[in-house]
Amino acid sequence: MKPLLGEKFIHNGEAVKLPLDFVRQLSLKVQQERPESRCDKVMDTLSGCALCLPNLTQLSSCCCCREHRPPLCIEIKPKCGFLPSSRHVTKEIKNQVCRFCMHQHFKLAHGKWKRLSRYCLITQPAISILSVSIQGGECIYSCKDDADVLQDLDELAQHLRPYFLPSGSLMNGHQSSKVVLNELIQVIVSALLSSWDPRKTHLSEGRVRCEASLLHRDLLRNTNHCLPKDCVLDKILGTQMLDNLDIEGLNPLFKRVEQHLQDFPKERSSLQIDGPYSHSFLEKIQKCPTEDDGSIEYAVGKVHQYRVAMTAKDCSIMITIATCGEEDGLDQSLEIQPSKPRFTYSVSILDLDPKPYDSIPHQSRLDSKIVNHYLRSTLPNNQELANQSVFLGWDREGEDCTLVFHPV
Ligand SMILES: O=P(O)(O)O[C@@H]1[C@@H](OP(=O)(O)O)[C@H](OP(=O)(O)O)[C@H](O)[C@H](OP(=O)(O)O)[C@H]1OP(=O)(O)O
Ligand SMILES: Nc1ncnc2c1ncn2[C@@H]1O[C@H](COP(=O)(O)OP(=O)(O)OP(=O)(O)O)[C@@H](O)[C@H]1O
Numbered sequence: 001m002k003p004l005l006g007e008k009f010i011h012n013g014e015a016v017k018l019p020l021d022f023v024r025q026l027s028l029k030v031q032q033e034r035p036e037s038r039c040d041k042v043m044d045t046l047s048g049c050a051l052c053l054p055n056l057t058q059l060s061s062c063c064c065c066r067e068h069r070p071p072l073c074i075e076i077k078p079k080c081g082f083l084p085s086s087r088h089v090t091k092e093i094k095n096q097v098c099r100f101c102m103h104q105h106f107k108l109a110h111g112k113w114k115r116l117s118r119y120c121l122i123t124q125p126a127i128s129i130l131s132v133s134i135q136g137g138e139c140i141y142s143c144k145d146d147a148d149v150l151q152d153l154d155e156l157a158q159h160l161r162p163y164f165l166p167s168g169s170l171m172n173g174h175q176s177s178k179v180v181l182n183e184l185i186q187v188i189v190s191a192l193l194s195s196w197d198p199r200k201t202h203l204s205e206g207r208v209r210c211e212a213s214l215l216h217r218d219l220l221r222n223t224n225h226c227l228p229k230d231c232v233l234d235k236i237l238g239t240q241m242l243d244n245l246d247i248e249g250l251n252p253l254f255k256r257v258e259q260h261l262q263d264f265p266k267e268r269s270s271l272q273i274d275g276p277y278s279h280s281f282l283e284k285i286q287k288c289p290t291e292d293d294g295s296i297e298y299a300v301g302k303v304h305q306y307r308v309a310m311t312a313k314d315c316s317i318m319i320t321i322a323t324c325g326e327e328d329g330l331d332q333s334l335e336i337q338p339s340k341p342r343f344t345y346s347v348s349i350l351d352l353d354p355k356p357y358d359s360i361p362h363q364s365r366l367d368s369k370i371v372n373h374y375l376r377s378t379l380p381n382n383q384e385l386a387n388q389s390v391f392l393g394w395d396r397e398g399e400d401c402t403l404v405f406h407p408v
Helices: 018-035 099-109 151-165 172-195 217-221 231-239 245-262 281-284 295-311 358-378 380-392
Strands: 015-019 050-054 072-076 131-134 138-142 201-203 225-227 314-323 333-335 343-349
Touching: 099 358, 138 201, 151 172, 172 217, 172 343, 225 231, 231 295, 231 343, 245 295, 245 358, 281 295, 295 358, 343 380
Parallel strands: none
Antiparallel strands: 015 050, 072 131, 072 314, 131 138, 201 225, 314 343, 333 343
16 A cells, blocks of 8 residues: 555554464453444454554654643544546446445444434545544544534533643633634644645546535535645545446456456466555556456456555544644644644554455445435435335345346
8 A cells, every 4th residue: 555655654564473362351452442333343363463553643753742732643534535437337326426425324224323424525625523632542532423513522622722722812612612623624634735745736536526415515616626746635535546447347347357266266366366465466456457358457457456445445544743833843844824833743544454355245235225225215306216116126225136127
């Protein structure tokens, strides 16, 4: 992922061995802390291996030590940043509404989420804050399912006040909360959009407006869709866009690979179906023909590209910021306005586990379920269709099992 997402955002980590007993105890502790919706996840307690990474809630050049204020760490899961433009897409709604918005309805119906979020990366310039922690691990804000969001944000603002409002400020109550949160968001956005060369900007390709976004239309109209070249969001978006066929275009290629592996099982390893994720794997991704020439190389290249794109669609960004003085003279410092505090920051990408090859059929089924559920549950014109859906071939789970008659 490093060559694709950029050296500076990714930490290799080091594979380390851990005593199995320690891992078992850790797993028990972690399991107790998991929110209900994530209790199906378990830690791998059998391999005895772990990845040792630097603590990304801290800054390496710690000018903040002088400041007496611990750094703030903000974690964001951006999810997919574009609408498909593949000719293989069969359902028009996928060109209008992003998967994240459609998936939310599906998750709500199945009890995974308790409410719809206003977050939609496709259309909005705003940032939805997922979690903020202070160095030392104290979490001061986290997107909880059933919490009172406004009250939580007020509490968050109280914590952040010393970072963003001068100590003598007379502002208080709701007004100051608003100012403080706006300042935080400005700093986050600046870190997300910062690149080594601020003059380089480019327009993101493809359709950029998700029609299901809950954000106000006026806000959407004024949105500028430029991303500075090489900023973290640009790198992630570019990698996500390796999925240019959509799962609907990829599925037949996956079947081609499956057939090939049945005929030539020994080629599984040279085609690097299960890795290793080496230089030659990267070459298969980068040198994949642009048009389908019917070859196995094309099919494998597209499958690999899709898996890498899926990883980039599910990664997190960690931004750590600390206030600093002018005398710190750091390379990566943000000055939002000359009269306001200066910040130093670091931006990293994490959770880059490769998505397994075997998950592709699941992704294909899930895609139909999400789209069918969305069409049935949200579009008023489809209400009648929804009532008849069982007869038309949609089962209760929203899976498309339509019986298609072909002319003979
Ligand atoms: O399918 P999505 O878009 O909901 O993404 C899943 C994530 O959901 P969320 O980002 O919370 O909405 C999901 O996150 P959570 O566990 O719900 O926090 C996982 O990251 C999942 O990956 P994997 O299947 O465990 O490898 C993710 O699954 P895939 O990326 O494999 O689809
Ligand atoms: N290097 C790091 N420094 C600080 N915090 C980290 C670091 N790596 C991960 N975290 C925190 O731990 C969380 C879980 O990490 P990650 O998503 O990589 O693990 P995971 O194995 O996918 O978790 P799960 O078992 O829940 O699926 C991250 O969302 C982040 O909050």
